Amino acid sequence: MVHEKNRVLVIGGQFTGLFCGRDLKKHFHVTIVDCKEFFEYTPGILRCYVKPAHFDSLSFTLQPVIERSMGIKFIWGEVLKLDGDNLTADVLPIYSQNAQRTVDTISFDYCLICSGCNFNPFSPIGESLWFPTVHEANRPKSEWGHIDERFIEGRRRHILEEYHKIAGLAAKKSTIMIAGAGFIGVEWATELEYYFPDLKMTIIDFLPRCLGPLPDSAAEYCSEYMSAVGIKEFYKLKYEPKNPDFWKAVELPGEADFTYVCMGVKASNYFMPEETLSLKGPGGGGWIHFNQFLQVTKKPEGADDVGEVWGKGKCFAVGDCNYGCIGNPPKPVNVELFKYTESENQQKPLLNKLAETLSVQKLDKAEIEWQGLIVKDKSGKPLSADDLSKIPSDAFPVSACLNAPLADGPPRPAKFEAGWIMPPIPKISYPGEEQALHACNNVEIMDKKRGCHTKMLPTWWPWGAGMFATSLGPHDACFVVAANDQPKSGSMVNWWLPGALQKEIIETTKVNECKNGIVGICIWHFVHHTPINLFGRGPWKPHSKAFGI
Numbered sequence: 001m002v003h004e005k006n007r008v009l010v011i012g013g014q015f016t017g018l019f020c021g022r023d024l025k026k027h028f029h030v031t032i033v034d035c036k037e038f039f040e041y042t043p044g045i046l047r048c049y050v051k052p053a054h055f056d057s058l059s060f061t062l063q064p065v066i067e068r069s070m071g072i073k074f075i076w077g078e079v080l081k082l083d084g085d086n087l088t089a090d091v092l093p094i095y096s097q098n099a100q101r102t103v104d105t106i107s108f109d110y111c112l113i114c115s116g117c118n119f120n121p122f123s124p125i126g127e128s129l130w131f132p133t134v135h136e137a138n139r140p141k142s143e144w145g146h147i148d149e150r151f152i153e154g155r156r157r158h159i160l161e162e163y164h165k166i167a168g169l170a171a172k173k174s175t176i177m178i179a180g181a182g183f184i185g186v187e188w189a190t191e192l193e194y195y196f197p198d199l200k201m202t203i204i205d206f207l208p209r210c211l212g213p214l215p216d217s218a219a220e221y222c223s224e225y226m227s228a229v230g231i232k233e234f235y236k237l238k239y240e241p242k243n244p245d246f247w248k249a250v251e252l253p254g255e256a257d258f259t260y261v262c263m264g265v266k267a268s269n270y271f272m273p274e275e276t277l278s279l280k281g282p283g284g285g286g287w288i289h290f291n292q293f294l295q296v297t298k299k300p301e302g303a304d305d306v307g308e309v310w311g312k313g314k315c316f317a318v319g320d321c322n323y324g325c326i327g328n329p330p331k332p333v334n335v336e337l338f339k340y341t342e343s344e345n346q347q348k349p350l351l352n353k354l355a356e357t358l359s360v361q362k363l364d365k366a367e368i369e370w371q372g373l374i375v376k377d378k379s380g381k382p383l384s385a386d387d388l389s390k391i392p393s394d395a396f397p398v399s400a401c402l403n404a405p406l407a408d409g410p411p412r413p414a415k416f417e418a419g420w421i422m423p424p425i426p427k428i429s430y431p432g433e434e435q436a437l438h439a440c441n442n443v444e445i446m447d448k449k450r451g452c453h454t455k456m457l458p459t460w461w462p463w464g465a466g467m468f469a470t471s472l473g474p475h476d477a478c479f480v481v482a483a484n485d486q487p488k489s490g491s492m493v494n495w496w497l498p499g500a501l502q503k504e505i506i507e508t509t510k511v512n513e514c515k516n517g518i519v520g521i522c523i524w525h526f527v528h529h530t531p532i533n534l535f536g537r538g539p540w541k542p543h544s545k546a547f548g549i
């Protein structure tokens with residue numbers, strides 16, 4: 001019997017969208033839709049503004065790659081609305097300009113939303129140099145609205161314009177303020193300094209040091225570099241451009257000649273219905289809610305961790321566009337220890353219920369640590385897992401969180417707060433691609449193409465979400481691995497020239513992989529399609545499709 005292939009719509013044709021296209025094309029009719037006609041390697045975009053010729057090495061037009069090389073369908077257009085009841089998408093094709101505006105409605109069996117995000121929460125439309133302005137509603141409000149960045153030529157022109165602006169500022173030996181010393185701010189400050197040494201650079205952050213949550217060793221390394229090249233750093237300082245005291249504090253009493261804001265991300269999921277978008281999150285919310293299987297959900301109700309599945313469970317949100325975490329942050333559980341006098345018989349069912357809530361077999365020290373449970377003693381001091389392990393089992397405190405107040409005991413919280421199901425994942429490409437793999441597997445499982453699994457498989461916090469390469473101009477960089485959701489975690493394992501070389505190799509081979517090049521695919525295929533998983537939080541034998549099966 002001939003099996004009709006089902007149709008998959010992928011929204012976005014960058015890291016995660018192209019990954020989904022490559023993985024699913026064997027078993028599905030795949031269509032990728034993107035607002036812009038080209039791919040650009042976002043992590044390398046900073047270099048283009050100071051060395052415009054670099055753009056050619058990290059961009060390519062999507063149509064020949066997607067249609068001719070990958071053999072799937074490409075639509076150059078913007079998804080304006082996703083309809084979860086009818087499984088359709090309204091797409092504004094590029095040829096449909098204002099005069100004869102037409103919108104096509106495309107139906108699908110599965111949809112993978114890989115539409116990324118914007119990068120400047122201070123701009124009402126999230127506009128920044130790092131991401132082209134491609135959405136129809138935003139273009140009239142754009143600071144560079146005279147250029148159409150949906151075309152590769154438009155993007156090239158914008159890069160050239162900015163380059164000339166920077167060159168003009170350098171010719172006047174201007175002062176530049178970089179607001180935000182995360183990895184983008186540090187990279188941008190050091191690129192500007194390297195290519196335009198006449199600029200007088202200042203970088204600030206409200207945190208006590210650069211590189212946000214990354215380990216001290218990496219922050220110190222970057223700080224040392226910046227200090228050696230004369231970039232002034234100011235920390236524990238809020239960016240308040242309208243406050244003269246702020247400018248005095250950064251030793252620029254007359255204000256900087258130009259400021260680049262390099263702080264945070266902003267959601268751009270305009271095409272999704274309100275009911276699926278978060279009210280909270282970076283840049284004021286608007287991120288797509290999802291569950292452990294990466295299916296789009298409605299907003300969780302009340303104290304629920306996960307919302308009801310949306311779009312018949314057939315729409316998946318992957319990479320930068322999603323909420324990035326599942327569940328709620330851990331909240332302190334107010335437990336007064338040693339006051340409880342339940343007998344062992346009374347405790348057992350409560351502990352079992354707690355274990356059930358946490359989806360674990362048995363509650364022990366490791367699980368308490370992993371689940372992020374915070375237990376406080378009478379004085380309000382949080383107890384560490386070590387403290388907890390010293391408590392005699394007949395006084396084990398967690399039972400107290402689950403039931404009503406004891407007649408002679410203190411009031412107890414009604415609901416046990418266990419914390420994240422999956423803590424926030426950084427918005428970088430590795431975890432996005434890992435999620436793309438997990439979502440593709442679940443699409444295949446739903447479509448019953450994979451014999452070994454009958455139930456969808458949950459995603460996890462991948463170890464590669466802790467890998468960060470921060471460049472410091474073209475000849476220096478530092479590379480961190482094994483960072484996790486805990487601040488300052490991870491280790492710096494490569495730096496200086498070898499670090500810069502590593503970053504360059506990653507860039508060249510990733511662009512090649514996205515172009516469907518054989519070298520890039522050979523290098524990167526097994527990074528995500530790993531046959532076994534020795535690090536991180538996933539299962540040791542992941543659902544990897546390592547050999548395409």
Ligand SMILES: Cc1cc2nc3c(=O)[nH]c(=O)nc-3n(C[C@H](O)[C@H](O)[C@H](O)COP(=O)(O)OP(=O)(O)OC[C@H]3O[C@@H](n4cnc5c(N)ncnc54)[C@H](O)[C@@H]3O)c2cc1C
Pocket residue numbers: 011012013014015016017033034035036042043044045046077078079080114115116117119130131134184271318319320321427428429430432469
């Ligand atoms: C300056 C900078 C440096 C970075 N450096 C690193 C780094 O060193 N390492 C790293 O891992 N990550 C880095 N990142 C992050 C990384 O670039 C992103 O995590 C990654 O690009 C996300 O991939 P994605 O496929 O989810 O989305 P994106 O790459 O954002 O792609 C989304 C695509 O969807 C399209 N789209 C959006 N809306 C619609 C719509 N309505 N209809 C149709 N198409 C739509 C867009 O045009 C776009 O092509 C950096 C980011 C920036 C800004």
